[in-house]
Amino acid sequence: MSETHLPAAAGPAAAGAPPFLRIDAMRMSDVPIVGRIELAAFTSPWSEAAYRHELMANPRSFYYVIRPPAEAESGEAEEADVSHGPVLPPILGYGGYWLLGDEAHIVTIASHPAYRRKALGELLLLHLIGMAREGQVESVTLEVRVGNTPARSLYAKWGFVEVGLRKRYYRDNGEDALLMTLFRVNEDQVWAPMAQRLAHLLAQLDAAHLDAETHF
């Protein structure tokens, strides 16, 4: 699977620094940090062991992380001093899907809690869809809690429609799951506005957009 890089045209990158954000395949060494975000993001979080199993033993699974370039280069330093921008967490968000024939099923997506509403969720979703398209999928599916307004809004924004309901799907609180599907993603007219938005985000998301006080 290929990687998504920011072009060196916006923000710090324009001053000759490396590209600001990078989306690449999740590594085993990412799992502890992903696990911490997971704990903060979900009421029924996956364990680190579950992620390790996915990365090692599920050939149909594809997971990606957004990280700042210093982390991408060094693979370390949770508190890395990124000289060309604010100190950022090593992972800003992550997501993954299972490739199931002509369908991709998004199994997780989360942005860092301190960096919400900064288009990272959208960047992740569009990246996942784009990567899934390379796997020749025709549709992208997912389940979402009926009460998860941010996620439902994100999916609806990009054309996912409600196709079903699983009653009391979530064991922690008995909440229903909505099934949502993005159809015909293999068709260029469906993908074109997404590709355009993805390119826009990759060009625009820089330190100024992501600066935040809170890290964990």
Ligand SMILES: CC(C)(COP(=O)(O)OP(=O)(O)OC[C@H]1O[C@@H](n2cnc3c(N)ncnc32)[C@H](O)[C@@H]1OP(=O)(O)O)[C@@H](O)C(=O)NCCC(=O)NCCS
């Ligand atoms: C869902 C989630 C990934 C969104 O990430 P984010 O980085 O905050 O979202 P973005 O800034 O990219 O927002 C993109 C769109 O999502 C929707 N959205 C995001 N947060 C929202 C909120 N609090 N209320 C309403 N809509 C919201 C909007 O449609 C938004 O588009 P807009 O900015 O044009 O209004 C994030 O809230 C998250 O990690 N939640 C916890 C984990 C989770 O629930 N994952 C989904 C499991 S199904």
